[in-house]
Amino acid sequence: MTNVRDYLKKKKDRGEGKTRISYREKIKSHKFTVFYRTILVIILIVAIIAAIYVQWKNKIYTQTVVTASVDIQITQDSKLLPFSGYLLSYSKDGASCMDIRGNAVWNQTFEMQNPMVDVCQNVVAVGDYNGRTLYVMNTSGVMGSITTTKPLRAFSVAANGVVAAVLDDRDTTWIYLYDSNGNELVYFRTTMKDSGYPVSVSISPSGILACVSYLFVDSGQMKSSVAFYNFGDVGQNSTNNYVSGYDYMNTVVPFTRFLDNKSVIGVADNRIMFYSGQQKPISVAESLIDDDVQGVYYGGEYVGLVFNGTENSNRYRLDLYHKSGELRQTIEFDIEYSDILFHDDQVIIYNESECRVYNSNGTEKYSGSFEKTALILIPQSSSYRYMVVTPDSIDTIELQ
Numbered sequence: 562m563t564n565v566r567d568y569l570k571k572k573k574d575r576g577e578g579k580t581r582i583s584y585r586e587k588i589k590s591h592k593f594t595v596f597y598r599t600i601l602v603i604i605l606i607v608a609i610i611a612a613i614y615v616q617w618k619n620k621i622y623t624q625t626v627v628t629a630s631v632d633i634q635i636t637q638d639s640k641l642l643p644f645s646g647y648l649l650s651y652s653k654d655g656a657s658c659m660d661i662r663g664n665a666v667w668n669q670t671f672e673m674q675n676p677m678v679d680v681c682q683n684v685v686a687v688g689d690y691n692g693r694t695l696y697v698m699n700t701s702g703v704m705g706s707i708t709t710t711k712p713l714r715a716f717s718v719a720a721n722g723v724v725a726a727v728l729d730d731r732d733t734t735w736i737y738l739y740d741s742n743g744n745e746l747v748y749f750r751t752t753m754k755d756s757g758y759p760v761s762v763s764i765s766p767s768g769i770l771a772c773v774s775y776l777f778v779d780s781g782q783m784k785s786s787v788a789f790y791n792f793g794d795v796g797q798n799s800t801n802n803y804v805s806g807y808d809y810m811n812t813v814v815p816f817t818r819f820l821d822n823k824s825v826i827g828v829a830d831n832r833i834m835f836y837s838g839q840q841k842p843i844s845v846a847e848s849l850i851d852d853d854v855q856g857v858y859y860g861g862e863y864v865g866l867v868f869n870g871t872e873n874s875n876r877y878r879l880d881l882y883h884k885s886g887e888l889r890q891t892i893e894f895d896i897e898y899s900d901i902l903f904h905d906d907q908v909i910i911y912n913e914s915e916c917r918v919y920n921s922n923g924t925e926k927y928s929g930s931f932e933k934t935a936l937i938l939i940p941q942s943s944s945y946r947y948m949v950v951t952p953d954s955i956d957t958i959e960l961q
Contacts, residue, residue: 625959628958631662635950641937642937646939655669666700671694685698704741704742707742711730719765723738724738724740725762727759727773733750756786756788761817762817770819774815783811788806789803790802804840807844824836852869855869855877863881863883866880867901876895879901881923889921890921892923918960936951
């Protein structure tokens with residue numbers, strides 16, 4: 562009969578029991594191996610994706626290819642605007658919307674002497690300077706019309722169809738808010754003595770905030786005031802819904818614009834101003850301007866100011882600002898331009914015959930010519946694909 566103590570001692574001496582420990586270590590080692598291999602595979606995949614992205618980011622395009630074309634007829638006196646992926650055409654006789662295939666989406670007839678247009682996302686408002694009728698449309702059709710009681714001087718439309726309109730009444734100027742059906746939402750008056758003359762009006766896409774630039778004389782000096790009005794709950798307890806504002810001596814501010822519901826820009830003759838806030842906008846940045854501004858362009862998160870180039874540089878200079886107020890890039894170019902667009906990471910400068918495409922870092926991605934006379938260029942959802950409208954066709958082109 563074997564003694565248990567002697568049996569265990571002999572088992573230990575033979576090394577039995579170590580097999581189980583070694584097996585556990587192998588399992589543990591195998592798990593670590595699988596884990597590290599998985600990490601390495603993930604790192605490799607990320608590296609490949611990053612390499613492909615960098616290659617795409619730095620790709621230079623050398624030609625355009627027409628992938629589709631439809632015949633249309635553009636009347637000579639029509640003006641064209643990009644309209645949320647569609648084409649907006651307007652003249653003294655009416656306005657119309659067309660899709661990329663040349664199909665008419667809607668048509669609105671009217672008679673205007675000097676039609677003015679404002680677009681916000683997929684909504685457009687058309688009114689006659691010194692007239693009394695406004696039409697509001699979206700990409701689906703006519704939303705409604707507005708009849709004012711006083712001559713129209715300026716207006717701005719929100720993405721929900723709300724319109725802020727500046728109406729003239731001799732020594733008094735009125736600012737009205739209407740819905741797309743012409744119902745008065747709120748109004749207040751301004752005078753040269755109290756607040757000055759409104760030279761620019763802009764409304765946020767939500768229709769909650771409005772920005773008005775006033776010009777007046779204070780103690781013999783010219784002064785501009787940029788005022789913000791809140792038509793939501795926050796502004797109900799404020800006089801005329803006024804919630805914030807800033808004064809600028811010896812300055813004219815003819816241009817203000819909401820980039821989104823909380824980002825606003827103002828361009829003066831000697832500076833560019835940036836404001837931010839969904840309820841009570843505040844000044845967040847400001848840059849002084851020494852040269853004469855030749856043009857102001859905006860889209861997405863960017864604002865561009867065009868200046869004449871110096872004797873030793875190209876013909877024009879584009880200063881590209883982020884909505885935060887940061888100067889992101891300066892791009893010099895040498896072509897006459899009919900428009901400048903910002904789409905995703907692209908800066909598109911073009912005229913009837915030539916086109917330049919840059920990224921936001923200032924790298925030139927494409928430089929070339931159009932095969933036909935380009936009346937307007939409209940970026941599409943796919944990167945580097947555009948709709949080019951010519952006098953007799955709509956062409957879809959891709960950069961390659």
